[in-house]
Each structure stands twice: as C-alpha cells, then as structure tokens.
Amino acid sequence: MYIREITIKEFERFAEHHPLGSHYQSINYALLMAENGFDYEFIGYVDEYNKIYAASLILTKKLNRIFQYGYAPKGFLIDYFNKTLLKNFSDKLICYYKKKNLVFIKINPEIAVAEINNKNFQKTYNQNIEIQNNLIDTGYKKLKENLYFESMMPRYNAIINLKNFQKSTLQKNTRNKVKRAKEKGLCMEVANRSGIDILYPFIKRKKNRDSLYYKDYYNVFFKSNNVDLFLISIDTNTYLINAKKTYENELKENSKFANILRNKNTEKNLHLKRNSDIKLSVYKKDLIEAKNLSTTSSKIYIAGALVVKYKNRITIVMSGYDTNYKHFNSNYFLHYEILNYYKNYYHYADLNGITGDFTKENPYKGLNHFKLGFNPKVYEFIGEYDLIIKKRIYSILLKSGTLAKVFNKKNIKTK
Numbered sequence: 001m002y003i004r005e006i007t008i009k010e011f012e013r014f015a016e017h018h019p020l021g022s023h024y025q026s027i028n029y030a031l032l033m034a035e036n037g038f039d040y041e042f043i044g045y046v047d048e049y050n051k052i053y054a055a056s057l058i059l060t061k062k063l064n065r066i067f068q069y070g071y072a073p074k075g076f077l078i079d080y081f082n083k084t085l086l087k088n089f090s091d092k093l094i095c096y097y098k099k100k101n102l103v104f105i106k107i108n109p110e111i112a113v114a115e116i117n118n119k120n121f122q123k124t125y126n127q128n129i130e131i132q133n134n135l136i137d138t139g140y141k142k143l144k145e146n147l148y149f150e151s152m153m154p155r156y157n158a159i160i161n162l163k164n165f166q167k168s169t170l171q172k173n174t175r176n177k178v179k180r181a182k183e184k185g186l187c188m189e190v191a192n193r194s195g196i197d198i199l200y201p202f203i204k205r206k207k208n209r210d211s212l213y214y215k216d217y218y219n220v221f222f223k224s225n226n227v228d229l230f231l232i233s234i235d236t237n238t239y240l241i242n243a244k245k246t247y248e249n250e251l252k253e254n255s256k257f258a259n260i261l262r263n264k265n266t267e268k269n270l271h272l273k274r275n276s277d278i279k280l281s282v283y284k285k286d287l288i289e290a291k292n293l294s295t296t297s298s299k300i301y302i303a304g305a306l307v308v309k310y311k312n313r314i315t316i317v318m319s320g321y322d323t324n325y326k327h328f329n330s331n332y333f334l335h336y337e338i339l340n341y342y343k344n345y346y347h348y349a350d351l352n353g354i355t356g357d358f359t360k361e362n363p364y365k366g367l368n369h370f371k372l373g374f375n376p377k378v379y380e381f382i383g384e385y386d387l388i389i390k391k392r393i394y395s396i397l398l399k400s401g402t403l404a405k406v407f408n409k410k411n412i413k414t415k
Helices: 008-016 027-034 083-098 129-138 172-183 193-203 211-222 236-263 267-296 323-328 330-342 365-372 391-399 402-407
Strands: 002-005 039-046 052-062 068-072 102-107 112-116 123-125 140-142 156-161 186-191 227-235 299-310 313-321 348-354 377-381 385-388
Touching (some): 008 027, 039 083, 299 323
Antiparallel strands (some): 156 348, 227 299
C-alpha cells in the first residue's frame, strides 16, 4: 500500500461516507485556504486495486524560505483505533512528504474524548481516549492541553441535537432574553454575499481577518449551496408599537397597584407596587428609545452569522453583534432563530468553540455562559498533534521560537 494524490471526486466519495468527514475536509475549504496563502492536495492511502483506506486534505505553507509545514484540518479521515493502519499510513506519509520538504504535519482530529456535564462541569471520558495513546505510540507529538483558543481549532465545542430542539429546552434566562428580543422588534433574514459588508463590523474584533476572507468563505461554499448568511435587524416600527403597548399595559397595572396599596398598605402590596414602578421605568426608556429609532430608520442591522452546512450538521462559523445594541439580546435571538431555521432539516448544530475553563475567573466566562444557555452537549476533543517528518529541523524551529511565532494565536476576547 502507498500514498498517492487522489482526485477531488475520489476524495469526496471517500469523505462522504467517513464518520470524521467535515466541511474542513472538503474541496471548498481547500479553495478557501488557497486564497489565504496555502497550497493543497488530496492524498489517499491505497492498495494495488486502488481501494482507499485513509485520505486527507493536506494544506501546506512555508515556515521560512526553505521549509514548510502541512496541516490536515480536523485530522485525517482514518480509523484511529486501527493501530496497524495508523502506523503504516503515518510512516508512508513521512516518506511521501519528506521529499516535498515538509517539516511536520499538524492534525486536530474531530474526536470527542469526553462529555462535560453543563451543570457541574464534570467530565466523563469515553473509549476514544485510547486513540490518544495510539497517536503517541505511533510517533505523534501531543501539543499543549489548551483551555482557551490558543490552538488552530477549539478543543471544546457545544453541540445541539436539532431533533430535540425547542424553546422549552433552553435555560430560563435564555428563553427570557429571546422573548424580550422579539418584543423589541428583532427580525432575521437570509442575506446574500453583499451582507458580509453588514456582518463584518460585528465580527472584525474577534479575529485578525479582513472582510475579503469572509466573502471568500461565502463564495466557495455558496457554489455547492452549503452556506447561509443571516442578518438580524430591528424593525423600528414594530418596536415602537410593542413598546407603546407594553408601557400602556404596565401603566394600567401600576395604577391598579397604587389603588390597592392606598386601601391596604401591606408589605406584599408595597412589593407589587415597587416591582411595577421598576418595570414602568424600564418600559418608558424602551418607548423613548423606540420613538428615537423610528425617526432614524425603519430597519437597523445589529447582528449576523455565517453558517456552513455539511451532511447532517450545520456549523456557526462566525457570529457577532453591534455592542451599541447589546441590551437588545440580539445574539440570543440570532442563535435561537438559526437553530429553529434548521431543526427540521439537519440533525446537529455546532455552536463552535467554548473554553475548558468553567471557573468564575475565566476571561471568556460570558461566552461560555451564553452558549451553555442553549443546553448543548459539551465535548472535549482530542487536541492537536504534530507528525514530525524532519526531526532535527523541527527541534531547531521549536527551540528558536519559530513555531511559537507561527502558531501562537493572539487571544481576542469574545463576548
């Protein structure tokens, strides 16, 4: 058996039926990365009859003027439990890419090794943990156990089972935020490529990417109808109508409680009146805001998301909102509407990364709290590994800090 470059059709046929297939292992993702400085090829591990036993998209990029590295996004499509297959494939891969001057190939297989209880955050490990030993025994170098977003892909992910998704499955606080967002006149629409220009200001603080990157993302997946762009806006007329109605209703309630309190001055009645006073103050502010916004525009965009579809899963690749309208809870509304939009057509929704730090000191605790509010299954993946091809060069690059400079991501706080 040997490694050879395979055609796109050969790869797609293999990936279509492989349990580890994802949009990161696709021609679309290859084309996206080609627009961002990578070369690519699809390789297969085949026998004399051209039967494929393992395959992968391999992205390559220069580390310096002489050497380059490889990257298999979300890992190789292979049976990682089969140690003999993994060892033989890896050995052949080293020989194949040594001739192409690669120093190493980085992988981050989409293999969940533990499920995390989203109430007490206790981990329950599964049999996939054995794969960690298989990789190390085969010669892969395990990289740091990152809690945050230091690696190429998040190591902790939140997954929603769309077949069971409904509003009642959300945590109470999340349900309330979605409800208030609707009352403020929020609407979701499916946009085309030009909507990236609206979305980009909401997401540019998150990653060091320009708007062209997201336009390329949309373009390459749009060709196969595997991407959707969603935008959230305030319908200011609806907001004004709802704000008036809510304020007027509470004004009546407040008047009723005032009469009750005059007739019967008890702690309970005083409490009811005070609660109504607080609500009335909030609703009055909403009404003033709604009036001001309605004179500005009939529609104001405040949030959006880019979603990729692959097989039975959707992935929210990127989302963001205008922090000036944070009190509209647009991010909660956005994610709820997206999940609702797909629930009858796909099985799973990947909310994308969270962190493995569930303490109060976590700088990303707001992000974790937000996503956990949708009651997802939380998984820890197996992490990142390097298959070292040129050991001496790898050691030199590691000690010189070259690898740290290339791969250490600057963390940008995501709210």
